[in-house]
Amino acid sequence: MYRAFLIKYAEIAIKGKNRYIFEDALVEQIKYQLREVEGKFRIVKEMGRIFVYAETDFDYEETVEALKRVFGIFSICPAVVLEDQGFDKLAEDVADYVKKLYGDKALTFKVNTRRNKKTYPMQSMEVSSALGGVILDACPNMKVDVHKPDVFVNVEIRSKIYLYSENIPGPGGMPLGTNGSAMLLLSGGIDSPVAGYMIAKRGVKIDAVYFHAPPYTSERAKQKVVDLAKLVAKYSGPIRLHVVNFTDIQLYIYDKCPHEELTIIMRRYMMKIAEEFAKKDGCLGLITGESIGQVASQTIHSLAATNEVCTLPVFRPVIGFDKQEIVDVALKINTYETSILPYEDCCTIFVAKHPVTKPNLQVIKRSEEKLQDKIEEMLKEAVETAETIICE
Numbered sequence: 001m002y003r004a005f006l007i008k009y010a011e012i013a014i015k016g017k018n019r020y021i022f023e024d025a026l027v028e029q030i031k032y033q034l035r036e037v038e039g040k041f042r043i044v045k046e047m048g049r050i051f052v053y054a055e056t057d058f059d060y061e062e063t064v065e066a067l068k069r070v071f072g073i074f075s076i077c078p079a080v081v082l083e084d085q086g087f088d089k090l091a092e093d094v095a096d097y098v099k100k101l102y103g104d105k106a107l108t109f110k111v112n113t114r115r116n117k118k119t120y121p122m123q124s125m126e127v128s129s130a131l132g133g134v135i136l137d138a139c140p141n142m143k144v145d146v147h148k149p150d151v152f153v154n155v156e157i158r159s160k161i162y163l164y165s166e167n168i169p170g171p172g173g174m175p176l177g178t179n180g181s182a183m184l185l186l187s188g189g190i191d192s193p194v195a196g197y198m199i200a201k202r203g204v205k206i207d208a209v210y211f212h213a214p215p216y217t218s219e220r221a222k223q224k225v226v227d228l229a230k231l232v233a234k235y236s237g238p239i240r241l242h243v244v245n246f247t248d249i250q251l252y253i254y255d256k257c258p259h260e261e262l263t264i265i266m267r268r269y270m271m272k273i274a275e276e277f278a279k280k281d282g283c284l285g286l287i288t289g290e291s292i293g294q295v296a297s298q299t300i301h302s303l304a305a306t307n308e309v310c311t312l313p314v315f316r317p318v319i320g321f322d323k324q325e326i327v328d329v330a331l332k333i334n335t336y337e338t339s340i341l342p343y344e345d346c347c348t349i350f351v352a353k354h355p356v357t358k359p360n361l362q363v364i365k366r367s368e369e370k371l372q373d374k375i376e377e378m379l380k381e382a383v384e385t386a387e388t389i390i391c392e
């Protein structure tokens with residue numbers, strides 16, 4: 001029945017002179033997400049609307065799933081496209097459409113008409129009330145409610161006529177590429193893929209860094225992170241994942257520093273290395289999956305100590321979320337099942353029995369002085385020897 005989708009966008013609508021930049025980015029992202037969907041599509045920007053037209057047969061479910069991944073879309077309205085062949089034919093088509101969609105359900109409805117084609121011989125209100133009568137005749141169980149209807153039957157009269165009634169929610173947010181880029185510290189856990197998704201949803205292009213520690217962490221643990229990056233990439237577009245071998249640095253810290261400070265010192269070096277990649281890739285911020293109080297390294301004191309090495313802003317989108325709230329997003333974006341696979345992470349292998357929860361920055365810095373001889377050289381080598389994997 002459907003040959004087109006009317007795309008509604010929320011936040012972009014309030015942009016002023018720059019609105020076309022956001023609309024163009026949205027069109028690009030729609031094209032990108034539809035690239036592997038069966039069928040040929042034409043995407044048209046028209047008077048405050050974006051239309052996706054199917055030019056061939058197409059897979060409806062797959063198309064809707066793809067559109068549901070495009071940040072910036074508020075809702076997706078499958079639409080019937082009609083030629084203007086006079087009101088009687090329109091009435092017939094509207095009656096058929098509503099019957100097909102709602103059958104004999106006892107719903108209340110309201111017809112909403114928008115007339116962009118000013119030469120159409122009837123006013124919007126006239127069209128709405130005449131079509132209301134047509135629907136009442138065709139579907140005797142339906143009733144009109146102009147205040148709080150169960151369903152809207154929308155009629156847009158342009159060079160063609162569009163009928164739509166279903167509103168499938170999109171993901172919201174801003175189109176990718178409209179807000180610069182940031183570097184995600186991606187572990188194999190539940191939180192960081194969610195953090196990456198949330199920042200990408202604001203229109204930010206993301207790349208990622210993963211620290212692994214072979215042979216303490218396995219190839220399977222690394223593959224899990226690649227798989228997670230691919231799942232996030234379904235929304236965010238291709239992610240360049242830098243895989244850093246962190247073993248020597250971890251062993252060196254383990255050897256030289258008090259064990260209760262290990263996690264904090266390790267985190268500080270992770271941040272430093274992530275910043276190197278961020279600067280190389282033109283990113284303007286870092287992203288982590290930290291949430292206040294979740295573990296010892298995420299108390300507010302620990303976060304402050306970790307943050308102290310960063311010169312770029314650090315975005316922590318799940319900072320105020322409870323674990324369950326993070327899990328809910330992970331389930332929604334389909335990363336949860338992969339995240340809970342039981343492979344080891346480098347942070348958990350070298351963890352102390354009683355890590356500090358209120359690290360004193362001066363004390364931490366004094367411990368780091370013991371690393372002075374070799375650490376700069378080791379950081380440089382870790383960056384230079386990293387493997388970069390394109391995840392899409």
Ligand SMILES: Nc1ncnc2c1ncn2[C@@H]1O[C@H](COP(=O)(O)OP(=O)(O)OP(=O)(O)O)[C@@H](O)[C@H]1O
Nearest residue numbers: 185186187189190191192209210211288289290347
């Ligand atoms: N091996 C790693 N590689 C890259 N980033 C990491 C790694 N380990 C931790 N991080 C970053 O530090 C944050 C806090 O890590 P921690 O191990 O305390 O995690 P968590 O709260 O369980 O988070 P996650 O679920 O993302 O692993 C992570 O969200 C991630 O951004």
